Amino acid sequence: MRKILIVGAGQSGLQLALGLQSKGYEITLMSNRTADEIRGGRVMSTQCMFRTALGHERDLALNFWDELAPRVEGLGLSVAGPPASGGHPRVVDWVGRLHGHAQNVDQRIKMAGWMETFEQRGGQVVIHGAAVSDLDVLDRKYDLALVAAGKGELVSLFDRDAARSPYDTPRRALAVAYVHGLGPRPEHPDFDAVRCNLVPGVGELFVMPALTTTGRADILFWEGVPGGPVDAFRGITDPSEHLERVLELMEWFTPWEYARATKVELTDAGGTLSGRYAPTVRHPIGRLPGGGLVLGVADVVVANDPITGQGSNSAAKCAATYLASIVEHGDRPFDEEWMRTTFDRYWQSARHVTRWTNTMLAPPPEHIVNLLAAGTTFPAVAHRIANGFDDPSDFEHFFYEPEKTAAYLDEVREEAEAAEAAAALAAAEAESEADDGAEADDGAGIGGGAEAIRSVR
Numbered sequence: 002m003r004k005i006l007i008v009g010a011g012q013s014g015l016q017l018a019l020g021l022q023s024k025g026y027e028i029t030l031m032s033n034r035t036a037d038e039i040r041g042g043r044v045m046s047t048q049c050m051f052r053t054a055l056g057h058e059r060d061l062a063l064n065f066w067d068e069l070a071p072r073v074e075g076l077g078l079s080v081a082g083p084p085a086s087g088g089h090p091r092v093v094d095w096v097g098r099l100h101g102h103a104q105n106v107d108q109r110i111k112m113a114g115w116m117e118t119f120e121q122r123g124g125q126v127v128i129h130g131a132a133v134s135d136l137d138v139l140d141r142k143y144d145l146a147l148v149a150a151g152k153g154e155l156v157s158l159f160d161r162d163a164a165r166s167p168y169d170t171p172r173r174a175l176a177v178a179y180v181h182g183l184g185p186r187p188e189h190p191d192f193d194a195v196r197c198n199l200v201p202g203v204g205e206l207f208v209m210p211a212l213t214t215t216g217r218a219d220i221l222f223w224e225g226v227p228g229g230p231v232d233a234f235r236g237i238t239d240p241s242e243h244l245e246r247v248l249e250l251m252e253w254f255t256p257w258e259y260a261r262a263t264k265v266e267l268t269d270a271g272g273t274l275s276g277r278y279a280p281t282v283r284h285p286i287g288r289l290p291g292g293g294l295v296l297g298v299a300d301v302v303v304a305n306d307p308i309t310g311q312g313s314n315s316a317a318k319c320a321a322t323y324l325a326s327i328v329e330h331g332d333r334p335f336d337e338e339w340m341r342t343t344f345d346r347y348w349q350s351a352r353h354v355t356r357w358t359n360t361m362l363a364p365p366p367e368h369i370v371n372l373l374a375a376g377t378t379f380p381a382v383a384h385r386i387a388n389g390f391d392d393p394s395d396f397e398h399f400f401y402e403p404e405k406t407a408a409y410l411d412e413v414r415e416e417a418e419a420a421e422a423a424a425a426l427a428a429a430e431a432e433s434e435a436d437d438g439a440e441a442d443d444g445a446g447i448g449g450g451a452e453a454i455r456s457v458r
């Protein structure tokens with residue numbers, strides 16, 4: 002039986018540990034915290050996961066919270082205009098429907114639950130904050146050592162890949178509050194959606210439904226441009242003061258979100274988080290002082306800013322790719338070439354996430370502004386952008402180059418016009434049939450045409 006060491010019990014480390022365990026590998030998992038410490042500790046993320054990532058969890062039957070977590074059916078975007086009296090107005094507002102629903106399970110619940118499951122199934126958990134010196138000794142006892150320790154200190158084993166890391170300082174200051182008592186968006190009270198609110202030059206507010214340790218909740222997540230008005234959480238240690246600041250910023254910059262947040266309260270004392278980090282891609286192979294090699298997993302090697310909500314999705318995709326590469330490799334040695342090939346396979350999807358995320362961190366060029374605004378007029382655009390959160394490779398086809406964006410918008414406009422013309426024709430025919438005294442139409446033709454218009458406008 003092949004023996005594998007995994008350092009780090011987060012989304013990628015645990016998913017991989019449980020996946021390999023189910024295939025008969027002997028896994029040792031090192032975590033710097035116990036399951037109880039994770040469950041009773043501070044929130045770590047906002048972790049909304051989309052269809053593909055959820056599929057990887059389902060493939061391993063790890064979707065324990067499907068019945069409890071809110072079904073997130075849509076993803077909306079609002080853009081704030083220049084300030085007026087009483088705050089910033091909304092100048093763009095749309096919601097796209099997701100092809101498959103998304104889901105958000107507080108990592109405190111998921112990681113604690115998965116760690117206990119891993120142990121119950123006979124896995125070995127070592128509670129210890131691993132240092133490089135530990136790995137140097139341990140590495141020799143295993144066929145493969147994987148470092149899935151997130152953005153912790155062990156990243157120092159992996160060199161920064163400057164060619165793939167355009168930023169060397171944090172691009173956003175992050176501030177999260179988990180709350181109970183948030184009302185629905187009055188325009189769409191009938192389904193749950195992630196709401197992305199862009200405040201140009203200032204930052205972004207994300208609002209997302211979640212399952213937390215105290216039940217159904219919503220997450221308020223500010224990303225502030227460093228040095229700007231939303232970069233306002235340094236030094237705040239009191240959770241109530243943190244929430245107060247989150248709400249004050251919402252009242253001025255996103256009053257439409259504040260309107261439904263006037264009765265919120267924190268879910269628990271660990272329900273806030275703030276910080277910042279520089280988005281970084283690293284070389285995937287770490288060399289230990291004694292010469293052994295370790296392979297980095299997920300955030301260790303590709304840490305993007307959470308502005309596009311991709312990190313735990315990417316961690317799930319990375320774990321699924323590595324699982325397949327390990328199993329396919331059979332009994333052959335996990336050498337440097339295998340490690341490189343395994344990472345390259347993951348990079349085929351990760352590169353799209355990194356490109357899109359780094360694009361969103363920069364001030365948007367005009368064609369992207371126009372594209373985002375077009376979602377209000379054309380639901381087809383809103384749906385396509387929303388579903389890009391599940392598969393960011395689609396953005397290659399219509400997002401980055403002005404020519405491709407223009408061609409896509411022309412196509413959508415033409416389809417909308419054709420649908421409108423078809424609807425008008427159907428309406429005219431129905432009217433003339435009625436005039437001819439023909440049997441009364443039940444309206445299905447008109448309804449169908451109107452439906453077609455609604456799907457593209």
Ligand SMILES: Cc1cc2nc3c(=O)[nH]c(=O)nc-3n(C[C@H](O)[C@H](O)[C@H](O)COP(=O)(O)OP(=O)(O)OC[C@H]3O[C@@H](n4cnc5c(N)ncnc54)[C@H](O)[C@@H]3O)c2cc1C
Binds near residue numbers: 151
């Ligand atoms: C504020 C914020 C909001 C976010 N929002 C989203 C979102 O909406 N959607 C999304 O998909 N992603 C989001 N992310 C990103 C996402 O949480 C991470 O990308 C994802 O959790 C990474 O998974 P991982 O397995 O690589 O690492 P982690 O989940 O960070 O797990 C690493 C684990 O290793 C442990 N560890 C660290 N060092 C050691 C050590 N030396 N020894 C032993 N154990 C160690 C840590 O305690 C941790 O348990 C967000 C992140 C932040 C900070």
